[in-house]
Amino acid sequence: MKKADKTLIIFMAILPWLSISLLGRKTLKRFLPGGIFMSLYLIAEGRFAEKKKWWWFPYSVKPNVLAELPLILGPFLVGSLWILKFTYGKFNLYLLVNIIIDSIFTFIGLNWLKKIGYVSLVRLNKFQLSLVFLIKSFVLYGFQVVYEKCFPQNET
Template sequence: MPYLIRILHLILPWFSIAFLPRKSLRQFFPVSIVASLFVTVLCLLAIPYKWWTVKGGWKGKLLNDSSFILGPFFVGTLWIFHFTFGKFKRYMLVNLIMDVLFSFPLSFLYQKLKLFTLVNFKPKHIFLSFISFSLIIYGFERLKRGLK
């Protein structure tokens, strides 16, 4: 079951890209890469600090983390920026909703489905990390726009 969920996480979000205007894809691709790098660093730090564990050793962790980062997180960042960039309050509201959903009900569900087990990291830490990332990447996008 975890393997199927990982595959779906990776593949399904990319089907929605067909509906994203090319201009938005080009425009927000760099900020999605930056956001994904932040989450990648978080996942790498999770190893020595034992923030969470994944069955299957490093292969399981790599599959688990990359399916989330390259799937819903990357594509979700594209869509969120497409619909909200330039409207900071809307951007923060959407991020608050998405981050709360992932940090609390989804993280509990994913643990029940044995995708991962939180050890020294709690749902509130997920939320605080993701909301911090959202502020940083919004600033990155604003800066990128200001340099053009």
């Protein structure tokens, strides 16, 4: 991986965070627990996928650090907050938006990441990866529903 490509990966992790202030404090407080839960879920999934050879990251941020961490802590975490902000409570819209964004990543973004030597699928094809993303969409939404039942937000 070229130095310019490494810079792009770092940029990819940092750039989404520039939009956080636009979310609003209330939205951040409401949806951040779900985003953090999903980030932890993705870290566990990454370890599992590494063992099962679902995908391969020839590039690593640091030794013994999950290579997909820039994706998890950047676009996925912040993107989840934005998607929840605009679609939570409208499940069909939430599902549609997730399918569209996940498909763009799977069928366009993944090609670019493979081209720069960041990741490649090994034992999963793109359709199977789409199903993995779909499952994560259900898990995130389900977590948020349960979280809001257990910790209702006080409207003042």
